[in-house]
Amino acid sequence: MINTALKPYNKKVDVNNSFSVYYLDNKEVKSTFAEDVKKGLTAENKYLLPKYFYDNEGSLLFEKICETEEYYVTRTEASILKKYSIDIAKYNHNKHLLVELGSGSSVKTRYIIDALKENSRNLHYVPIDVSDIMISSSKQLVSKIKGLQISGIIAEYEEGIECVSHLFNEPKLIIFLGSSIGNFDLFHAEQFIRYISTKMNYGDSLLVGFDMVKDINVLNAAYNDKEGITAAFNLNLLNRINKELDGNFNLDNFEHLSFFNTEKKRIEMHLVSKTDQCVSINGIREVIKFKKREKIHTENSHKFTPEMIAEIAAYSNLHYSKYWTDEKNYFNLCLFTKM
Template identity: 40%
Template sequence: MIETFKKEVKQGLENHPKTLPSKYFYNKIGDALFVEIMNLPEYYLTRSELDIFQNKTQDLISAFQLKPESYFELIELGAGDGLKTKKLLNALDAQKFSFDYFPIDISANALSLLKEDLSEVLPNVSVKTQQGDYFEVLASLKESNKPKVILFLGSNIGNMNDEKAAQFIYNLGANLKPGDKLLLGVDLIKSKDIVLPAYNDNQGITAKFNLNLLERINNELGGDFNLNQFKHQPEYNEDDGIAKSFIVSTTQQTVHIKSIGASYHFEAGEKIHTEISRKYNDALIEQIIAETDFKLDTKIMDSKAYFADYILTRH
């Protein structure tokens, strides 16, 4: 893991413009900060999808087209704290559906906390945590030949550009059988006054979350980033529906990373691109799945129509 981290940091900082992968936001500190972000008044995304899982749970279950007596595997990519999924698990349990829940996450810490929590609040639900890369875990689960429902929530697909998103969904299909379902949660295109504050909260939690990536490089790779000389900067273009996060150097400076054995110069105002947060509409979703093995079945929106859970079927 540390070698991959080192390699990807090196590649990113040698890019023009500089980049760092958003997946490295998530260590113990990053996990805790993201939970704080999800509870911020400005961060509508979690509340919007939670609205669906709380108030349209039966619509979701109906869209899966499953019978209570027929066993299936419920697989969640990037499960995190399972806040929304617990609403679905509770309903499935109450209706005596036969299933195992497989939460997949890169963070062992997040999985451990989730399993502990579910053992208390939903003791009847079978939880089989899977740490690692989505596709490696899915490839291992593919052998079971059991019907599968994949959950990919939180508009995490929006962290990819459209080409990568299409490839990602194609790869998911390659690990599934005809009839298997994918619940794809996406943030819908909205105005700047709603979107931008979600990535730039008044308390500065999102800024800490973004800058924690530099702290990780300092702690794990021997970097000497001075966090006081960098700032968090989000941007959003309403026309194309793409939000981006940057870490910006506030001064001209050079940073050394010991384990890489390299120094990186920054001009004042120079940006490191850390994350993309794509917003969607029906046409974009249809475009992204056009060359995959999925067809669009159902679209379920929250009460404000900020967010949508699309149900796709592998054909």
């Protein structure tokens, strides 16, 4: 079924009475995986974009990272949501529309959904994600939560929220969890939140999870778990290139490197070539040369201070209403409102 608010190249599929999926296929203006890989691997300082971590295998590996002893991020944010979701819902008592950017497995979202449902029997949840993991998690949610309506959007954040602003007009709470905001540096985080704010109506709220600057040993351990799951997640990017772009990366010839860059307040993830080598990627018609110890930069995960959060709020013209944190102040969940 085609919705008239959608552009012709997009489509809506009704999975069942309670769950529909919108596919936004914006290939005309968005670069493809092949184009981005070519650009990143032929650059002087090689890089790959972190949004490409999340194929099926990558999404499953991310879920496993969340369960590792060292990755405090998910556990801490979940503990704040468990404790304060009722309070968060009080600030959003008039909202029947919950939109989530980068929803993934939606596990932590359950706390917010349950709390909002206390005020609203007909809650409408709109998860936006580039990964199909959103479809399986949404199917589970609708089967478990009576009266929940889900309209999932397979798209990048910006296109997804733009689509929401066309399709749904009721007051909304937008959530952006997991400190995914940390994938942007401060300048781009400000630009991103400002863009999101342009898609908000007066009274709409935005709840963002920020991972805070903390003890460097805690940070380094979180991205270098003993079981090597983060390493496998990072290396899976090369696997994805092999599978989707007919590449011949030998994963044994690369290693995971992750460390906290104190000056830039960010965890950096890289893949390091263990040897001089050439890799062919037929799908982009390139042979990529690597020198021994040469790096591919795969992700930044910026950590925040209260001053940085206040700066983001000021730039976006949103009112910084309230924040919730844990005992160690490892993580802040901040609520911004359009006024």
